[in-house]
Each structure stands twice: as C-alpha cells, then as structure tokens.
Amino acid sequence: MTPATSTAPAKPTTKSAATARPGGYAGNLLRVDLTRRTCRAEPWSPETMRELIGGVGLGAMILYRETATRDGKGNVSWDHPDNRLVLATGPLAGLPVWGTGGLTVCTIGAGTNGPTSTQANGFFGTNLKYCGYDAIIVQGQSKDWLYLYINDDVVELRDARSLVGLDTWETQGALYKETGLAGHQLSVYSIGPAGENLVRFAAIQGDYGHVASKNGCGAVMGKKRLKAVAIVKGTKSLRAADPRGVVQAADEIAHDLRTDASARSLYEYGTLPGVVNLSKMGALPIKNYTTNLTSNVAGADLSVWEAPKLRENFDHRGHQCNACGMHHCHMSVIRHGDQKGKIVDEPEYEGWSGCGWAIGAADRDSVAWLNTECDRACVDVNEWGWLCGWVMECQEKGYITREQLGFELKWGDVKGAHRLLQMVSRREGFGNVLAEGVKRAAEKLGGPAKECAIYIEKGATPRGHDHRSRWEEMLDTCTSSTATMETGNPVHPTEIGQPARINPFDGEQVAKYVAGLRGRRSFEDSLGICIFTSRTRLEHVCRALSAATGWAFTVDEALRFGKRTAVINRATALRCGHTGAMEYPSTRYGSTPVDGPAKGQAIRAQWEKMLDTWYSEVGFDRKTGKPLPKTLKDLGLDWLSKSLWGNKA
Amino acid sequence: MSVLKLHPEKCTGCLRCELACSYMQTGEYQPAKSVIRVSPFEGHTSYAPYTCPQCAEGWCMTACPVGAITINAVGAKDVLDDKCVGCKLCTIACPYGTMFYDPATRKAFKCNLCGGAPACAEACPTAAITYEDVATADWLGDFAVERTARVLAEAR
Ligand code: SF4
Numbered sequence: 001m002t003p004a005t006s007t008a009p010a011k012p013t014t015k016s017a018a019t020a021r022p023g024g025y026a027g028n029l030l031r032v033d034l035t036r037r038t039c040r041a042e043p044w045s046p047e048t049m050r051e052l053i054g055g056v057g058l059g060a061m062i063l064y065r066e067t068a069t070r071d072g073k074g075n076v077s078w079d080h081p082d083n084r085l086v087l088a089t090g091p092l093a094g095l096p097v098w099g100t101g102g103l104t105v106c107t108i109g110a111g112t113n114g115p116t117s118t119q120a121n122g123f124f125g126t127n128l129k130y131c132g133y134d135a136i137i138v139q140g141q142s143k144d145w146l147y148l149y150i151n152d153d154v155v156e157l158r159d160a161r162s163l164v165g166l167d168t169w170e171t172q173g174a175l176y177k178e179t180g181l182a183g184h185q186l187s188v189y190s191i192g193p194a195g196e197n198l199v200r201f202a203a204i205q206g207d208y209g210h211v212a213s214k215n216g217c218g219a220v221m222g223k224k225r226l227k228a229v230a231i232v233k234g235t236k237s238l239r240a241a242d243p244r245g246v247v248q249a250a251d252e253i254a255h256d257l258r259t260d261a262s263a264r265s266l267y268e269y270g271t272l273p274g275v276v277n278l279s280k281m282g283a284l285p286i287k288n289y290t291t292n293l294t295s296n297v298a299g300a301d302l303s304v305w306e307a308p309k310l311r312e313n314f315d316h317r318g319h320q321c322n323a324c325g326m327h328h329c330h331m332s333v334i335r336h337g338d339q340k341g342k343i344v345d346e347p348e349y350e351g352w353s354g355c356g357w358a359i360g361a362a363d364r365d366s367v368a369w370l371n372t373e374c375d376r377a378c379v380d381v382n383e384w385g386w387l388c389g390w391v392m393e394c395q396e397k398g399y400i401t402r403e404q405l406g407f408e409l410k411w412g413d414v415k416g417a418h419r420l421l422q423m424v425s426r427r428e429g430f431g432n433v434l435a436e437g438v439k440r441a442a443e444k445l446g447g448p449a450k451e452c453a454i455y456i457e458k459g460a461t462p463r464g465h466d467h468r469s470r471w472e473e474m475l476d477t478c479t480s481s482t483a484t485m486e487t488g489n490p491v492h493p494t495e496i497g498q499p500a501r502i503n504p505f506d507g508e509q510v511a512k513y514v515a516g517l518r519g520r521r522s523f524e525d526s527l528g529i530c531i532f533t534s535r536t537r538l539e540h541v542c543r544a545l546s547a548a549t550g551w552a553f554t555v556d557e558a559l560r561f562g563k564r565t566a567v568i569n570r571a572t573a574l575r576c577g578h579t580g581a582m583e584y585p586s587t588r589y590g591s592t593p594v595d596g597p598a599k600g601q602a603i604r605a606q607w608e609k610m611l612d613t614w615y616s617e618v619g620f621d622r623k624t625g626k627p628l629p630k631t632l633k634d635l636g637l638d639w640l641s642k643s644l645w646g647n648k649a
Numbered sequence: 650m651s652v653l654k655l656h657p658e659k660c661t662g663c664l665r666c667e668l669a670c671s672y673m674q675t676g677e678y679q680p681a682k683s684v685i686r687v688s689p690f691e692g693h694t695s696y697a698p699y700t701c702p703q704c705a706e707g708w709c710m711t712a713c714p715v716g717a718i719t720i721n722a723v724g725a726k727d728v729l730d731d732k733c734v735g736c737k738l739c740t741i742a743c744p745y746g747t748m749f750y751d752p753a754t755r756k757a758f759k760c761n762l763c764g765g766a767p768a769c770a771e772a773c774p775t776a777a778i779t780y781e782d783v784a785t786a787d788w789l790g791d792f793a794v795e796r797t798a799r800v801l802a803e804a805r
Pocket residue numbers: 098099100121122319320321322324325326328329530531532533
C-alpha cells in the first residue's frame with residue numbers, strides 16, 4: 001500500500017465512531033486487496049462522512065491520499081498495482097428518492113493517466129448499501145482473473161476464469177446462473193473483452209445498460225484482473241434521520257421533474273429528444289465534425305428521430321433504476337431489419353450520436369444494436385464515435401488504407417463498424433493501434449490523419465456533442481481534471497446567482513459562466529443520485545440530503561463542497577503530470593464549423609482569452625495550473641497549500 | 650370495499666414500492682422486510698409486483714392454530730403480534746407465498762393494507778399498484794377469469 005502523504009489529513013477510517021452514524025449511511029468502506037486477496041470492512045467516522053459525503057467527494061480524497069508514488073513526489077500510473085479503483089455510492093443511495101442506485105467510479109484512468117470521476121446507475125449503490133458498505137476500494141493486482149462477490153458479510157474473491165472472454169451481458173447472465181438469482185436481486189458491474197484487453201477507453205458496464213464510461217476505468221479493472229463485482233441485494237437496513245422529510249423532499253423533486261419545463265422532456269423521454277434539439281443548435285456531431293447538416297447523412301430523415309417516434313420504433317418497457325419514476329431507461333426489442341428480435345438497451349442520446357450520427361449512420365434499428373454491442377464489449381460509446389468516425393473519414397481521404405485496416409469502412413456502415421469494434425476490443429490487427437484511443441492512434445499516424453481527430457490534449461475525448469457550438473462544454477472538458485465535463489451544463493443557474501442565459505459565442509461570458517457554475521456537479525456526484533433525477537433546484541437536493549443524514553446542508557455549503565472536491569482532483573491531476581499546456585482541443589475538435597447553425601463561429605480565436613478568464617475566476621495560477629494559496633484557504637484546504645506551493649504558501 | 654390492484658405491465662422494476670412498504674411496516678428502508686415483492690421475469694427484461702391479494706378463502710387465517718390472524722377494519726387479513734406463536738403454519742398454507750416470517754421477532758407478517766393508506770400504491774411512480782374501490786374483493790379471481798378468456802380467445 002502507498003503510504004499517506006505527509007500533507008494529507010488523517011485517514012478517515014481511524015477515528016472511532018464517537019458520534020452516532022448519520023442516517024443514510026451503511027457505515028463501512030470495503031477494502032479489497034487483489035494482490036493479497038483480502039477483503040476487509042473499514043468503518044468510517046461521522047466526521048469524515050460529513051467532510052467527504054461519498055461518491056466523488058470520497059473517491060477524490062482516496063486518490064489524493066493513496067495514489068502518490070512511494071517517494072511522495074509523483075503519482076502512480078493507471079496500470080500500477082497501487083492505483084485505486086474506488087466504486088463509491090453515497091448517502092442517498094437506497095433511499096426512496098428517485099434515481100438513487102448510484103455508482104461513482106474514481107481511479108487513475110487509462111485515458112489521461114489522471115483522475116477520473118464517472119457515474120452509472122442501476123442497483124449497484126442500493127445493493128451495496130443493503131450489504132452494509134458505502135464504497136469499495138480496490139487495490140493491488142491479481143495474477144488470475146477474479147470476481148468480487150458480496151452478500152452481506154460474506155465477501156469473497158472468486159475464480160473468474162470461466163467468465164473471461166464473455167461480454168458484459170453474458171457475464172451478468174452467467175453470474176445469475178451461478179448464484180441462482182435474477183433481476184435486481186444481483187447487481188453486476190463488469191468488463192467485457194475491451195476491458196480485459198486494456199483498451200484505453202474501456203468502460204465498466206452494469207445491470208444491462210448502465211455504464212461508467214469515462215477515462216478507461218474498465219482498463220483499470222482489466223489490469224487488476226477483476227472481471228466483475230456482483231452484489232446481492234443485502235438484508236441490512238438503512239435509516240434516515242428524518243424519514244418523512246426524505247419522502248417529502250423526494251416528492252418535491254419528483255414534482256419538479258414532472259412539471260418544470262426544463263426537466264419535463266427528460267422526464268417523459270429521457271435523453272432521446274437530444275438528437276433533434278441539438279441538431280437545431282448545430283451541436284449534434286455529424287460525420288466526425290465534418291458537417292452539421294443532417295441532410296449530409298445518407299438516408300437520414302430527421303422527422304423519425306423525434307423522441308416519441310424514436311421510442312415507439314421499438315417494443316419497449318421501462319427499466320428504471322432504484323426508486324426512479326423517470327420514463328428514461330428502457331429495454332427495447334428491435335422490430336425490423338437484420339437484428340429483428342434482439343433485446344437492446346434503449347440508447348441514450350449519446351448512443352444515438354456515437355453509434356449513429358458521428359459515424360454517418362441513421363438507421364435507428366442498427367444504431368440501437370451497435371450501441372448495445374458497445375456496452376457489451378464495454379467500450380465508451382462517445383470515444384467510440386470519435387474513433388470510428390475518424391477511421392471512416394481517414395479511409396475516405398486515403399489516410400488509412402484498406403490494407404492497413406484490413407477492409408473498407410465507409411460512412412454509415414454499421415456492420416463494418418461492428419467489425420471494427422470487435423477488432424478494437426480484442427486488439428486484433430489495426431485494432432491494436434486504435435485500442436489506444438483517438439489521441440494516441442492519431443499521434444501514431446500523424447500528418448493529415450491527426451488533423452481530423454477529435455480529442456483533448458490530456459488524452460480524453462469529449463462527450464457526444466459538437467462542442468463547437470457548445471463552448472461551455474469544450475472549455476469544461478479541456479480544463480477538467482477528471483477526463484470529462486467537471487462542471488456540467490447549467491441547471492437552474494439563477495438559483496446560484498448565475499445568469500439564466502448567456503451569449504454562447506462570447507468567450508468571456510462563456511468562461512465566466514463555466515467558472516461560476518462550478519461545484520454543483522461534484523456535489524451531486526457525491527450523493528449516490530442520478531444526474532437526471534437531480535435536475536431540480538439544488539435546494540431540494542440539499543433538503544433530501546439533510547433529511548437523510550440529519551445535517552443542515554445548505555446550497556452554499558454544497559457548492560463549496562463541490563469546488564473543494566474539484567480542487568482535490570486537480571491536485572492529484574497535477575501530481576500525475578497534467579499541465580496547463582494540455583488544456584487544448586485538438587485541431588479538429590477546436591475547428592470552426594463549415595455549415596449549419598454555428599457556421600463560422602471560431603472558438604480557437606478566443607481560446608487563450610477564455611482560459612485566462614476561467615483561470616482568474618476559479619482562482620488558479622495560469623502558468624502552473626495550481627489552485628492559488630488564497631483559493632485553497634477559502635475552501636478550507638490549507639493543508640494542500642504546503643504540498644502544492646511548498647514554503648511559498 | 651377497496652383493494653390493491655396490481656398492473657404488472659406498467660411495472661418498471663424500480664422497487665420503490667418495496668422501500669415504501671418496508672419503511673411503513675418497520676420504520677427502516679430494507680426491501681427484505683417489505684411484504685410486497687417485485688420479481689423479475691424473462692431474465693431481466695420485465696418485472697411485476699406481488700403482494701397478498703387478501704384472498705376470499707383466507708387460507709392463512711384458517712390454518713392459524715391460535716387465531717392470531719384477523720380481518721382488520723379495511724378488510725385486510727392481519728397478524729396479531731401478541732397472539733402469533735411463530736409456528737409458520739400460515740406461511741405454508743398461503744398459496745400465494747405472501748405470508749412471511751421474521752426470525753428476529755419470531756412472528757409471521759403480511760400485508761395489512763397499511764390500515765387503508767397503502768404506502769406502495771402511493772410510492773409507485775407508474776401506477777402499477779393502485780388502491781381502488783371494487784364491487785367484489787376478489788380482484789384476483791376477476792383477473793384470472795379475464796386473462797383465461799383472453800388467452801383462450803388468442804389461442805383460437
Ligand atoms: S433517470 Fe434514468 S438513469 Fe437516472 S435513475 Fe432514472 S432510470 Fe436511472
């Protein structure tokens with residue numbers, strides 16, 4: 001184990017539970033050492049719960065404290081046994097607030113070789129907490145494939161050799177069989193072939209369609225040779241400090257989601273409306289950012305992409321996460337075409353974009369199929385879109401030859417894309433180069449091929465939008481310490497003193513906005529709640545947390561907590577070698593749209609200025625990327641000053 | 650007369666009913682302590698809630714050797730804790746598997762319709778559980794008749 005650095009606060013686990021455990025918590029962290037093959041419950045103190053809450057709040061601190069190199073000067077890399085894979089839930093998980101099955105994965109990821117915060121839902125958090133644990137901390141590396149089985153106090157590392165090679169859905173099916181359980185009685189999060197083969201953008205998939213997708217967290221799991229985590233719906237009870245208050249806050253949130261104009265379509269159709277809505281803003285990524293006109297996709301008819309038509313194109317049934325009343329997640333059955341009769345997870349907007357528009361495909365049935373194939377292989381569907389679209393463009397332009405790839409891959413060829421997916425997730429042939437992710441593959445090819453690749457210099461890729469018309473998201477993605485948007489889009493911004501609307505192409509306003517919205521997302525991602533079901537007034541979310549735990553949690557405290565968490569992740573990122581020089585979009589990512597609604601809007605012309613503004617607003621040093629001593633002090637992180645600034649602090 | 654009606658086709662498997670029931674019945678959140686259970690079907694693609702249908706025959710009541718099961722004010726069969734001796738005969742007698750036994754308290758327990766304000770129906774976001782006024786309390790019988798007629802018609 002890595003010793004704690006001298007500047008970090010004391011281990012959260014050593015303090016005794018002198019005060020009563022706050023409601024909503026199971027009370028233990030589960031530490032799993034794959035090298036030693038040990039599993040141990042560590043109680044954590046009420047003070048630490050209050051300080052770190054859970055989710056990314058807890059995960060960020062564990063990474064900071066436990067992933068330094070032994071000399072304390074650098075950080076271990078993603079594939080080092082000392083890397084941690086934190087699978088954390090939060091105090092709201094398992095309570096009757098909508099969408100509280102939450103999982104947050106924190107690790108040093110294979111994409112940026114820096115910190116990660118990526119979320120998924122389903123029943124992970126619920127089942128884990130009913131077994132008596134708030135989070136799992138995985139460390140070490142196993143020689144043989146194992147899976148982690150948790151059933152209340154029975155925690156075992158079991159032989160997973162028979163699961164190797166299975167995709168994520170097959171793995172869950174095999175574990176159902178092995179345990180004699182089904183449905184939500186057993187929550188399974190696993191990796192498929194892409195994770196086993198250390199694909200740099202491998203994800204962790206669970207409960208049929210929920211994916212913690214960012215920064216190659218699946219590759220970390222693969223490197224540790226942990227095939228799956230299988231959690232029985234345990235039998236331990238959760239209490240709330242004010243149970244009636246929890247139900248009231250839950251009702252309030254549900255009412256807001258059902259009736260508020262900004263959440264209503266999400267309530268009705270999940271993220272499906274994204275396709276048509278974003279296409280109107282020029283934010284639907286089409287053919288690897290070469291166009292913003294849907295008419296440039298062969299056979300595309302946008303009218304059948306309206307949310308109701310998209311859903312009704314399939315036989316479908318709700319497949320919600322714990323206690324969730326959104327009409328969001330669905331299981332669908334394909335009705336037409338080659339894949340008729342196949343069960344798929346209804347794609348999210350990002351699936352429709354990554355497996356569809358970004359690669360020039362608009363046949364809904366085959367796109368839905370490819371999306372589930374990505375989940376089954378455990379490939380991040382966003383990076384998949386940028387990778388596959390890039391290969392298609394490069395073939396069209398002759399930058400990647402037929403001989404190199406082994407076959408011809410044209411825009412919109414879903415079957416060919418599927419073939420590529422198999423090559424990448426098994427690292428076969430040219431797939432081995434592509435498995436390194438867009439950035440590394442593009443750098444390997446260099447020349448004009450590199451110019452068409454969409455990535456961030458840190459090694460990550462954006463979410464499934466065309467950020468050339470969503471400047472906040474590009475800035476957020478590039479400045480993030482956690483490989484994907486750290487601040488997120490505005491949710492009721494006026495509640496926290498931010499404008500309701502800004503000019504989206506005014507770099508100065510954009511940078512101020514992104515800085516001003518900081519905090520909320522990291523707070524939410526610490527609670528064990530879904531980002532969609534927390535799309536309500538922050539005040540309601542705080543009320544739910546207060547009722548659950550018995551703390552009086554205010555909106556101000558929530559924002560401060562979120563900012564503090566982001567700063568801790570930044571400190572780890574700096575230790576990982578991330579610098580300000582990496583906070584740039586690749587040539588194509590930061591290019592100017594040639595057509596569509598955002599035609600001619602050039603973000604690159606304003607980029608430097610945007611960075612300047614963002615840095616000064618968040619209180620970081622532009623040269624070194626470090627949070628300034630004053631910023632640290634204001635956030636109550638004086639202890640970080642010493643390690644970041646040495647004596648100067 | 651009001652009964653709990655279950656509409657399995659609407660259920661999304663979110664398990665909110667189980668949570669609400671356990672809270673109402675025990676004050677804690679723990680689905681294993683609820684008396685409504687949501688079961689997966691077809692592997693994992695569909696779910697359906699199930700609880701005591703308050704059957705007309707009242708098998709549990711008939712089986713109880715000490716008369717610990719009565720019919721409460723809202724028409725639900727209810728276990729009287731101070732009378733129950735924990736012999737589990739009712740759990741064997743119940744043909745629906747909706748009579749449970751708690752080893753901690755050594756008592757049988759079941760759905761008591763929350764005294765007329767069913768927490769599960771209130772909690773269900775999709776109205777897969779409703780509390781409705783009906784002409785006969787035997788909704789399960791009605792459901793069986795309707796379903797049998799439909800299945801036979803389809804088979805023809
Ligand atoms: S909104 Fe969707 S992902 Fe979120 S909790 Fe509900 S069903 Fe799950």
